[in-house]
Amino acid sequence: MKQRNRTMFRPNRKLLSCALASCLAMAAPHVMAQSTSATLRGAVTADSTVTVTNVDTGLTRTTKAANGNYNIGGLPPGTYRIEVNAGGQTSSRAVTLAVGQTATLNLQEAPPVSAPTGDATTLDTVRVTAPVLVETTTSEVATYVSNKQIEALPQGTRNFLAFADTVPGMQFSQDNNGFTSLRGGAQSANNINVFIDGVGQKNYVLKGGVSGQDTSAGNPFPQLAIGEYKVITSNYKAEFDQISSAAVVAVTKSGTNEFKGNFFWDRYTNDWRARTLGEKNGVPVVDYKEEHYGMALGGPILKDRLHFFFTYESKEQMRPYTMTPGRNYSPAMIPAQFQDLLLPGSQAFQEDLYFGKLSWQAGDNHLVELTAKRRDEVAEIAAGGSNSFEHGTDRDNTDDRIDLRYQLTWGDWLNDAHLTYEKTTWGPRPRSIGPGYVLVDGGNWRDTVLQAGSGADYQDKGQKGIALQNDLTFSGWQNHTLKMGVKYKQVDLDVTERAFFNPQFHYDLAAGELDIPYHVTFGGAFAGIGDGSLQTEAKQFGIYLQDDWQVTDRLLLNLGLRWDYEENPSYTDYVTPAATLAALNAVDPRGNGTQTYAQTLALGGINLSDYVSNGSSRDNFKNAWQPRLGFSYDLSGDQRHVIFGGAGRSYDRNLFDWLSLERNKHSFPENELTFNTPAHPCAVGVGNCLAWDPAYLQPGALAALATAAPGREITMLRNDLKAPYSDQFSIGIRNVFDLWGNQWNSSVAVTRVVSKDGFVFSLGNRNPDGSFHNPNTLSIPWGAGVPGNGSLILGSNGLETKASSLLVSLEKPYTQSSRWGTTLAYTYTDAEENREFGEHYALHYPTLAGYGWSNAGGVSKHRLVLTGIGDVGWGVTASGKLTLATPAPWYGTNCSSGWDICDEQDQVEPDTTIGYKSFDMALEKRWDTGTDLGFKVRLDVLNAFNWVNYNYPRWFRAPGDGAPRTNEQLFPTRTVKLSFGLDW
Known part of the structure; x- marks a missing residue:
């Protein structure tokens, strides 16, 4: 096989001077709806x-x-x-x-x-003399994250969402690939929403909750642009939409009447961290480098009237990979012509973030703001193990958002109107176009030893559209503040997924057949059905009414009602293909000779009429009514001791990536062909056996052979799909008190959040008698699919979580007079789920009832986060963050009782007192140069005590194993990060 020259992608460092020169040219939209005002x-x-x-x-x-x-x-x-x-x-x-x-x-x-x-x-x-006023009378369960905390607390990612875990009930996590996620309570990251300047950043297509955060080491927004934010963990008001978990409400910085700017650069490498336990025992050292750099500039164009703000941030990583042949092959066993593929290397990642803002105060009653954001991310992924670099994937990730806002104040009326535009793309692509080469061990083509040539993953997914929103507030009715709003959004949702886009040819390394493949796996468009791509023009409509009623001097009621509606033509207009209907109604060859597969499914409790659509069988969900009720009662009349609580319902969205599989999955199916070779003889012309022809290596040569699509998987959605939602209940008390000459704020709340109707795929395959599992085993009936096709996958609602939590927060805010601040966030959570969190496939049992209820995966019973910031003199600021959590349950495959009765949904909780612990610290020294220019140096130490935290594997017990196995140590080990900066 011909080897290609390998050219490593090296990110080009952007010149900050170019960013400075272009800052005034940015047409930067920013919509700050009243949710951030x-x-x-x-x-x-x-x-x-x-x-x-x-x-x-x-x-x-x-x-x-x-x-x-x-x-x-x-x-x-x-x-x-x-x-x-x-x-x-x-x-x-x-x-x-x-x-x-x-x-x-x-x-x-x-x-x-x-x-x-x-x-x-x-x-x-x-x-x-202007401290932050304390908001004690809100009915929301909310906590603020100040700009001081964002700037001073230790951090390794420069992801502003990382500070949200200082809020009770929130958990920010980063895995060993650098991928980050934020979740609230027992629900997954998909259920949050982040509102920046009043505009939701919801991802309608992919996982992660926020655009661009699905399997990404990047950051959703430049941290330099974030002024402050608050996190509402439950019982938000009626203006918040497309959410069933926590809401992050952030506001960006603006230019002022003074020209100000800053520059920063920070870095850490493999040489600046402690070794993992495995590395100490001989595992090769995982090398690594990460850098962040950026700048911000803002000031007046016309004093008191027109201001600008611009920021640019970049994140670069070089993440190493090590080649390890599969099937226990040593490098010496690999033929010489492939030896260069076994060399270790690095995979590059670069993200560029831009944000610009123009603020125009056209008059005392008029405010116009225009903001724009650009996220551009390129990552090299999927190399390492048995996967060579050339066989890996390049993934682009972009997010463009433009917002225009006009605010009019007129007496007792306040009107916020804004127009937004968004375009996001997520596109993993093979590093090259051509055939892939897979060296395998023996007759099973899945026993991979080494992969080379072109990779198989080709995807292009995203959303693009505009939105109009108007929020109107009236405060002229005595003791009432009325707020009402309407939003219309038209957004194009796009999904292209072509598995095995490049054909993968398998060569038997054990038999020495390196010139002729004996098997090929390839994808191809299914004539008359599709080509693996789907676009739909979704329309979203929302309306709400909110009344904040000051019943007495002490009692405040928040009464709200929201209704949301969404049109998804790709779902409602779908017609089940005639070929699919024919296959479902064909005679089941395993039965009595007359029983159809549809009758087999009926014996297994599946009514096909619930899934077969004629183009008018489905309606868009119209019952997303969401009452939001809250109260607060001031016990002392001076806002020092306030009881608060509420109840409400909030609806989220079904991800389009999942819904698209009904049309897409079988339109670009996986195909398999075998070739007659000496070591793997087959009868040419019988089944899928062909004589080998070198022409098959040419691009597109196999396309004509894909039309029959043998073994294609069939996905069907229920005709009455609903939107997922959560019901939220809370009761608590806030207190403001003086201690040691300083003001302290505390909050104690008990919450109950029940989420229902989460989307899930189940396996429709049934044995001839309608059963799912074979007697005395937990084996999955993969071979019991639709006659002449593959497995039957059914999409419906049914995922649920239940979480009862005690949320305790205590804060002494940082002030210029005291020069120090501290926070405490404690969470006790008793949570259950009927399927592993974040999973949307439930294929191990015929229904969700087979899973039963389990402790919520990844949720610790007890979690404590302490932070502190203090000015220690000589221009030095010290800060620290301590995180402690009891062990969280995790899921895995347990085969301890035998290979034929593996429990693929076993749950284990580590037998330790503390499941996760970390202490981070930072020291920053600033020098005043006597001019308008200041210089600073900062040292962050992550996991300062080098505590060991484990990453537990998906598979943890083989027959005869005792205790569950553990996997590699979670990063970071003790890591030092050095930063430099300028302020002017």
């Missing part, structure tokens, strides 16, 4: 006029008192000077408002808790 309200002396001014941007809002109250909404998070004019006298104070906050500040008397006193007429005074 803050609201300031409270009591005030009659006939007063209240004016709030953002001290950094000059944004001004003015309102007159009505019935002794004021209410100002649509305020971007930041520091504000508040001026109250009553009877010709003017007083001022300063406050800092957080993202999505509804803060109460009574202005007719001395400021309440957390509000500063004294003069606040200068910028310096404002910044020193």
